[in-house]
Amino acid sequence: MFDFKTMRLFFSLLALAANAAVIGALLLALGARFSDTFSRFSRSLLAALAGWELRLAFLVAAVSTLGSLYYSEIVNLVPCQYCWYQRIAMYPLVVVLGMAAWKRDRTVAVATAPLAIIGGFISGYHYFLQRFPQFGSGQCSATTPCNAAYFKQFGFVSIPYQAFSGFALILLLMAVLRLTSRGKAAS
């Protein structure tokens, strides 16, 4: 039941859900500048998320890490150079966000946001190389092809795409954390 085909589809659907959350949040933030209705809705959404940002961010980092380990340790897809760089950014987030969620340390965004930004840039560049391999090396190696995707679910969701979606959602949750912390500080 949980073979490679199923699991890569599962992680791809989660990536698309993460994309929907990030794009929805950006649109909401934009709409809140011009519309009272959007503004009220975004405030109520922030209130609903208050206290859950760290736990959700930890969940995203944990699922991303488990997904990455599934690909390499269960399915035996050998990580390429850029995959490793993304792992370097994502794996510490599990520990840091987990500890922060446990200790309720709302200042952790100072450390985690840069990691998410760096990881997001690397995964974005990796995905770019997969879409436009002519910008990387002129060949595809057998086992660790950074410029060739192991799979493209729905024709476009590859492993770095999933990683980028995870980093983007963590960054969004860190932004929410900052906003709700400011709200608490103001009140």
Added chain:
Amino acid sequence: MTTTKKTGSPSRRTKSAAPVVAIVFGAIAVALVLAIVLSGGSSGSDISVANLTAPVITGDPLPVLPENVTQVEDDPAFGMPAPEVTGVDYSGNPVAITHDGVPKAIMFVAHWCGHCQAEVPAVQDWLDSTGGVAGVDLVAVSTWVSPDRPNYPPWTWLEREGWTPPVIADDDAADVMTAFGGNATPFWVFVDADGNVAFRIGGAIDAASLQSVLETLAA
């Protein structure tokens, strides 16, 4: 002036906790159910590389093509006898690379490799417009086939591109690729009329260079 730092301040569990948990875990559950339901079908392919006759390779394998070879003479395989291969294409038709007195251009491609996906139609366009170079056989080797990688299966891809030269289906262990010393695709091996390696190149080759090399081999 005093400042308040909120380090380590506990966050209250709000009344909205239940909806947040329900939405997040509900989304994960829906994604999992969708993945299980949608991935239930088979690949639909009735050809399997494992069912094809494995290529038979004779002769000593060539050394791996080193990186950054700029001179033909710097390639340790230069002048060495090329391995001979007898295999089949994806329809089961026999295809061979032998020392039959005809120079050969052997092109190794992987279906999932973006560079190969660009190289195949470029070479086919050149063949369509020029008819190739008389007196030189062009043979493709489809290697590193993986059902888990994009653009699978290779036979559908090559058919879609209108690929006309013969294709040898490499085995799962990529023995043909290894025998010719390839470690990345696309990979070209040019063999002279005596069956010796004239030139190897890793990466794509443009139409003008290909024409030039093949004319040199045919001369």
